[in-house]
């Protein structure tokens with residue numbers, strides 16, 4: 001396997017240079033990926049083979065022992081070092097040819113019943129080849145989850161939260177050029193399972209990124225509409241469960257884009273000291 005991999009690596013390197021596929025920058029964050037895995041589905045959607053997980057830094061992977069056939073779909077999942085799936089993509093119409101180049105078995109003159117795919121890191125995703133040099137296609141890696149800038153109680157840094165208070169808690173999701181507010185599915189949004197009671201489009205914050213590339217928002221309009229959410233305080237307090245005064249409680253806004261991609265926004269509130277509360281009363 002090792003010998004075969006290094007032989008292939010040499011071939012692929014030549015091919016890469018020839019095709020001008022120099023790996024410079026990535027549409028995805030290559031550094032965030034730790035491992036990838038692949039699954040092959042047949043035309044009726046049945047899983048017929050799984051491969052990996054492979055070490056992403058290897059840059060080239062052989063997905064072998066695949067049943068010969070047409071009209072398969074290849075799916076690839078990329079995980080970060082904590083094992084969370086962060087990118088994914090699929091390629092349909094994948095044909096698995098009898099692998100005469102690297103047959104996994106010989107059937108006395110009959111063509112091998114299995115084939116292989118060579119997967120290779122490229123700037124857009126995974127370049128897929130049938131050995132030795134038949135291009136199958138490029139599987140585009142897309143983020144499975146997009147971070148959004150959530151600002152609970154815009155205008156406040158510490159977000160004091162009184163668990164006795166009733167009424168509405170405002171929060172804003174900063175719209176950006178990449179993730180416009182109207183690309184977010186309003187019906188999907190929730191904090192701890194609590195959906196906002198009111199959603200409006202207004203431009204009240206400015207979207208930017210912190211040093212780590214995480215989206216943040218600061219006060220003031222930037223010409224891009226934001227999603228302003230109002231949550232029922234009592235419902236949210238109920239969902240938080242047992243909290244004590246002075247405690248900082250992280251709140252995650254979950255949801256999806258209209259395209260189906262998951263989004264997540266993170267902020268925190270500080271429970272006001274007088275709002276001591278032990279579980280449900």
Ligand SMILES: [Ca+2]
Pocket residue numbers: 174175202203204205206207220221222223224225226
């Ligand atoms: Ca804005």
